Amino acid sequence: MSYLTVNRRKALLGGALLAAAPALLAGTTAARAGGTDLPMRAVARFSLGDMRLTVIDDLLFTVPTAIFGANQPAGSVDKLFAKYGLPQEFANMQAQVLLVETGDAKVLIDTGMGDITLPDSTPDNGRLFAGLKAVGVAPEDITHVFLTHGHYDHLGGVSQNGKPCFPNAAHFMPESELAYWTAAPGTEANFENLMIGYANDKLAPVKDMIKTVKDGDEIVPGITAIAAPGHTLGHMAVMLTSGDESLLHMIDTSVHYIVGTNEPTWALGIEHDPEAAVATRRKLFGRAVEENLLVAGYHFPFPGIGRMSQKEDGTYLYTPVSVA
Known part of the structure; x- marks a missing residue:
């Protein structure tokens, strides 16, 4: 099933959410034109076995809540948010990049949004570089970059x-993601083609540096790519293992820490394959519970580290944990 076919169906379900980028991205953040010069907002550093992990807050953005329940009746997400005392109609979101230092390797899991500028938005992204500087890491020090999928807030x-x-890093990306996001965008003015255009621009300078990865491949010892399709067709999660300690970074398996976990069958409006996304959520959530793994979510509230538990009705609960 093609991305275009899936998203035309989602556009019908979600109304104007996917029909026009400004409508979907009202309030979404963008970097200053010409550079990623915003100051650091927050970093969190902790250890996983012999690994040193650093979570860097890259951006804040706002989306209509309806996007989290594209296959549900209107108002369903707001009712769920009201139950948890969250604001309705619009949801505030974060995105954070993970730096993993293990042995001689310094590995970035995704790269944030960089200097991408979105319509009708205010600058509040591209803070990765200030975060790296704050912990004494220069861009030239990075040895590996793993791009888990092609959305602009992960490769910007x-x-x-x-x-x-x-410039000194080996770059990695799932093969199907690289192929899709380096193809030319369509001519239709919609959010999908906007994202493809951003990916074209961002990937062109590094395309020849990218090695493709598949399920089970190691980026470096202890950092393993995990197939997690649905959010995009080649979307990947990441397993970090050092000694007896492990962390499953779910990336965008669940974009919202309440909706995706409490209602794993609810479709996100930009999912390529909603059925596959549901299966991935159940698989990864179930594994996290069974193995009592630490988990991370790219868009979960900073620093986005916690554990999963299963409720009596078979759905899941994400609980943040302190990593200080």
């Missing part, structure tokens, strides 16, 4: 002004 920091941001 990989290049700038036509040059790689991490």
Whole structure:
């Protein structure tokens, strides 16, 4: 099933959410034109076995709540949010990049949004570089970059002004993601083609540096790519293991920490394959519970580290944990 076919169906379910980028992205953040010069907002550093992990807050953005329940009756997400005392109609979201230091390797899991500028938005992204500087890591020090999928808020920091941001790093990306996001966008003015256009621009300077990965491949010892299709067709999660300690980074398996976990069958409006996304959520949530894993979510409230538990009705609960 093609991305275009899936998203035309989602556009019908979600109304104007996917029909026009400004409508979907009202209030969404963007970097200053010309550079990622915003100051650091927050970093969190902790250890996983012999690994040193650093979570860097890259951006804040706002989306209509309806996007989280594209296959549900209107108002369903707001009712759920009201139950948890959250604001309705619009949801505030974060995105954070993970730096993993293990042995001689310094590995970035995704690169944030970089200097991408979105319609009708205010600058509040591209903070990755200030976060790296705050912990004494220069872009030239990064040895590996793993792009888990092709959405602009995950690969926006990989290049700038036509040059790689991490010139000494080996770059990795799922093969199907690389193929899709480097193909030319369509001519229809919609959010999908907007994202493809951003990906084209950001991936072009590093395309020849990218090695493709498949399920089970190691980026470096202890960092393993995990197939997690649905959010995009080739979307991947990441397993970190050091000694007896493990962390499953779910990336965008669940974009919202309440909706995706409490209602794993609810479709996100930009999912390529909603049925596969549901299966992935159940698989990864179930594994996290069974193995009592630490988990991370790219868009969960900072620093986005917690554990999963299963409720009596078979759905799940995410509980944040302190990593200080």
